[in-house]
Amino acid sequence: MINGITSVTSGYTGGQTLNPTYYQVVSGETGHAEAVRVEFNPSIISLEDVLDIFWALHNPTTLNRQGADIGPQYRSAIFYLDQAQKKIAEASIKKVAKLWSDPVVTKLEPLEQFYPAEPEHQNYFARNPQAAYCQVIINPKLEKLRQKFSERLLP
Numbered sequence: 132m133i134n135g136i137t138s139v140t141s142g143y144t145g146g147q148t149l150n151p152t153y154y155q156v157v158s159g160e161t162g163h164a165e166a167v168r169v170e171f172n173p174s175i176i177s178l179e180d181v182l183d184i185f186w187a188l189h190n191p192t193t194l195n196r197q198g199a200d201i202g203p204q205y206r207s208a209i210f211y212l213d214q215a216q217k218k219i220a221e222a223s224i225k226k227v228a229k230l231w232s233d234p235v236v237t238k239l240e241p242l243e244q245f246y247p248a249e250p251e252h253q254n255y256f257a258r259n260p261q262a263a264y265c266q267v268i269i270n271p272k273l274e275k276l277r278q279k280f281s282e283r284l285l286p
Contacts, residue, residue, distance in 0.1 A: 132276075133184065133283050135176030140168040141248040141255070144210055145240050153249055159202040166210060168245050176283070178216060182209070182223040187279050188272045191224075192233040198268060207235075210242035217241075 143151050146162030156163045171181055189207065190197065197205045209224075211217040220239050228235040247253070255262075256269050277284065 132285060133176070133280070134285050135172045135283075136169060136181075137172055138168070138170040140170075140245075141252045142166055142168060142246050143204075143248065144242060144245045145208060150246055153252060156204050157202075159204050161204075163204060163246075164206050164208050165204055165248075166208070166245070168247075178219050179223060180283075182220065184276070184280055184283070185209075186223070186227045186230075188275060191227065191235045191237040192231050194236045207237040208240050209237060210240050210245075212242055 142165075143156045143161070143163040144166045145164045146156070148155060148161035148163065151161045151163050155161050156165060169181060171178075191207045193207070195201065195203050195206050197207070209220045211220055217239055224235055224237055224239070256265050256273075259265055
């Protein structure tokens with residue numbers, strides 16, 4: 132959907148359980164966060180631009196919460212691959228913090244292991260566009276994406 136994004140994978144990272152399942156992660160006891168691995172072509176879109184899109188669609192001020200989902204598995208976090216990515220993410224957090232009246236609670240964590248989610252969690256919106264979650268949560272985010280970043284969308 133976004134020019135330069137080559138792959139998006141739903142999954143889990145940042146915890147201690149090996150090969151966690153969805154139900155283990157949502158229990159809040161594995162230490163993992165529900166996460167999305169975003170792969171991109173840096174000659175088309177920079178990490179800074181990817182993070183700008185993330186901030187436009189994500190509330191970074193709610194500790195261990197995203198919408199109605201509550202628990203450490205819903206923490207706001209950026210998992211970086213190396214020190215260069217960490218430095219870019221730190222600068223991005225400082226920049227976005229000026230836009231919010233509440234403190235930004237997004238944590239930076241090194242990516243140690245990413246576990247892809249089960250097949251039923253991949254491309255969820257494309258497979259379930261009429262589901263209540265898609266209608267209430269995802270559709271408004273997609274509309275915001277289209278409005279704010281129309282020039283970045285693939286035709």
